[in-house]
Amino acid sequence: MSYYDxxxxxxxxxxxxxxxxxxxxxxxxxxxxxxLAVGDQVLAGAKVALxxxxxxxxxxxxxxxxxxxxxxxxxxxxxxGGGKADPIQPCRDGGEPLRHWLKSMGVxxxxxxxxxxLIINGVPPEPGISVFxxxxxxxxxxxELGLETAAxxxxxxxxxxxxxxxxxxxxxxxxxxxxxxxVYPNGLDPLVYKAVLGQEVLPGSRPxxxxxxxxxxLYAIGRVxxxxxxxxxxxxxxxxxxxxVRVGTPVGxxxxxxxxxxxxxxxxxxxxxxxxxxxxxxxxxxGKDSCGLTILRREEGLEPTDNxxxxxxxxERHCPARIMPGLISRCAEFKQFKRAEAYHIHSCMECGLCGxxxxxxxxxxxxxxxAKYELALLAGASAPAGPSGDExxxxxxxxxx
Ligand code: SF4
Ligand code: SF4
Numbered sequence: 001m002s003y004y005d006x007x008x009x010x011x012x013x014x015x016x017x018x019x020x021x022x023x024x025x026x027x028x029x030x031x032x033x034x035x036l037a038v039g040d041q042v043l044a045g046a047k048v049a050l051x052x053x054x055x056x057x058x059x060x061x062x063x064x065x066x067x068x069x070x071x072x073x074x075x076x077x078x079x080x081g082g083g084k085a086d087p088i089q090p091c092r093d094g095g096e097p098l099r100h101w102l103k104s105m106g107v108x109x110x111x112x113x114x115x116x117x118l119i120i121n122g123v124p125p126e127p128g129i130s131v132f133x134x135x136x137x138x139x140x141x142x143x144e145l146g147l148e149t150a151a152x153x154x155x156x157x158x159x160x161x162x163x164x165x166x167x168x169x170x171x172x173x174x175x176x177x178x179x180x181x182x183v184y185p186n187g188l189d190p191l192v193y194k195a196v197l198g199q200e201v202l203p204g205s206r207p208x209x210x211x212x213x214x215x216x217x218l219y220a221i222g223r224v225x226x227x228x229x230x231x232x233x234x235x236x237x238x239x240x241x242x243x244x245v246r247v248g249t250p251v252g253x254x255x256x257x258x259x260x261x262x263x264x265x266x267x268x269x270x271x272x273x274x275x276x277x278x279x280x281x282x283x284x285x286x287g288k289d290s291c292g293l294t295i296l297r298r299e300e301g302l303e304p305t306d307n308x309x310x311x312x313x314x315x316e317r318h319c320p321a322r323i324m325p326g327l328i329s330r331c332a333e334f335k336q337f338k339r340a341e342a343y344h345i346h347s348c349m350e351c352g353l354c355g356x357x358x359x360x361x362x363x364x365x366x367x368x369x370x371a372k373y374e375l376a377l378l379a380g381a382s383a384p385a386g387p388s389g390d391e392x393x394x395x396x397x398x399x400x401x
Contacts, residue, residue: 014134028286032058039067064083102224112211115206136169145222189203203321255293274352310359
């Protein structure tokens with residue numbers, strides 16, 4: 001990989017612009033149960049799938065159209081000039097009824113839990129991803145409404161805004177600003193918890209006494225409350241510009257709109273180059289949590305190799321979790337997944353720094369993700385159950401508050 005700048009400073013990013021409208025949307029549907037079928041016509045904002053489990057927001061059509069395919073992991077929608085579903089009166093309650101209503105409006109509500117401390121993460125997740133900047137600059141009222149709404153569920157007694165030192169960080173009311181050094185990977189949730197609370201937490205978990213939302217989460221909640229319309233857009237940094245992109249917009253379409261020519265061997269990565277996930281193909285649609293699109297050219301990407309680990313320790317020296325990525329990658333390589341647990345694989349926050357610095361160019365993050373996946377299978381982890389037939393019947397209209 002070519003030299004990479006780890007600074008999280010954003011500078012002046014300019015206003016948020018709306019991305020162009022594609023002719024087809026491929027709506028990602030992992031962890032959801034479809035409630036419509038091929039041939040059905042939908043209005044913009046109509047619900048098309050229910051989120052499985054208590055935390056995953058439902059899925060809505062960003063534009064009117066006809067459903068062409070319903071597959072296990074996506075729904076393909078051909079866009080037409082149809083109208084919009086009526087807005088829904090925002091829920092005025094707090095607590096569980098509000099949480100349930102937000103989920104039905106497409107908000108992922110995993111972090112909306114009662115906790116004495118609420119942390120707003122405003123630190124860029126990766127270098128080059130500056131989605132929080134225009135929101136903090138131009139959408140202050142929406143963010144404040146999002147925070148006010150989140151606080152009705154979390155009921156915090158203390159609130160903090162974490163920001164990279166040097167970036168914009170006007171505090172919200174009753175919210176203390178905590179600055180972190182503007183260097184990757186300081187925006188990752190476990191490191192923000194540590195900076196604010198002085199506590200270490202395992203990635204994917206949260207401490208007993210706190211919960212965390214990003215500035216993007218506040219924006220999504222605030223928009224739902226302002227408009228009475230579900231979450232159907234995400235903010236993404238593409239080619240240095242921040243765009244409001246409809247969920248399901250194909251990555252190939254976004255790259256073409258940005259003027260990029262995609263050559264064989266190039267990869268389109270959802271997120272940044274260090275921890276983003278390469279799209280399976282140009283038709284893959286962006287999700288609600290997509291925050292950036294990065295093109296990794298064949299000549300500058302890390303070519304996956306099966307080189308031996310040299311035992312040089314370069315990966316360990318850069319690991320913020322203080323674990324041994326080289327050793328863990330060897331466990332994964334030789335299918336010794338249980339041994340990887342003994343080397344604290346679950347402390348890995350998937351920052352990708354080990355792979356970047358690996359002298360032998362081993363695909364360390366990929367090995368670690370594979371081992372975590374296999375361990376989850378061994379532990380018998382199953383995805384949250386989908387809704388029952390009765391629940392689907394009951395919820396095919398929008399859930400009243
Ligand atoms: S991705 Fe690598 S460097 Fe980052 S936390 Fe995990 S093991 Fe450490
Ligand atoms: S940097 Fe690469 S070669 Fe060196 S110890 Fe880590 S995995 Fe092995």
